[in-house]
Amino acid sequence: MNRPASLASFSGWAVAWFLALTILWLQVSAWTSYPAASIAHIVLGNGATDWVRSIHNAPGLLQVDTRVLVTMPEQEQGSGMAELIAEANPAHFAYGLPLFLALLLASRSQHFFRRSLTGYVILLIPQTFSLVFDILKQIMVSAGNPAALGITRWQMEGIALGYQFGSLLLPTLAPVILWLWLDRAFFAAVILDGWLRKTAAE
Secondary structure: OOOOOOHHHHHHHHHHHHHHHHHHHHHHHHHHOHHHHHHHHHHHHHHOOOOEEEEEEEOOEEEEEEEEEEEOOOOOOOOOEEEEEEEEOHHHHOOHHHHHHHHHHHOOOOOHHHHHHHHHHHHHHHHHHHHHHHHHHHHHHHHOOHHHHOOOHHHHHHHHHHHHHHHHHHHHHHHHHHHHHHOHHHHHHHHHHHHHHHHHHO
């Protein structure tokens, strides 16, 4: 398969493929994200037993019934306490998949189907990380203080940092790094070389 001849050509195809694949991915994202939610189910069920009572995993929704008590909003009958239910859409952190596939297609990667499957499996790891920390952040914010959760202040800060990294950086950074690793020959031959030629011309 012929490779794109220039950085501009690669960039244009990458954007076009990403837009097209995102539209397609939106139709199936609930199912392609289901394995990440299943792994998060296992992680939360075994790693946060003091907080988690039960977990319900369905395509498009991960629901965690917790033991954490929160104050209910005031109603006509008055306010009270109830156990928190945290929810997340696993696909919210999985848009890196169409980005990864778009980069492979734009670079006309060799062994496309094998690399696509490999990338999909590997990307489940950062997706699970983001999903787990989203649930933990919801629990932490709703509880309001470390004492209510039985943890220290630095542990709460660690959850906050993990959530920020998992929601802001990881979904975009992971597929790009994975593509660079799997298609590093193209990166060296076209992108890096093109950038060096441009710099030399200036």
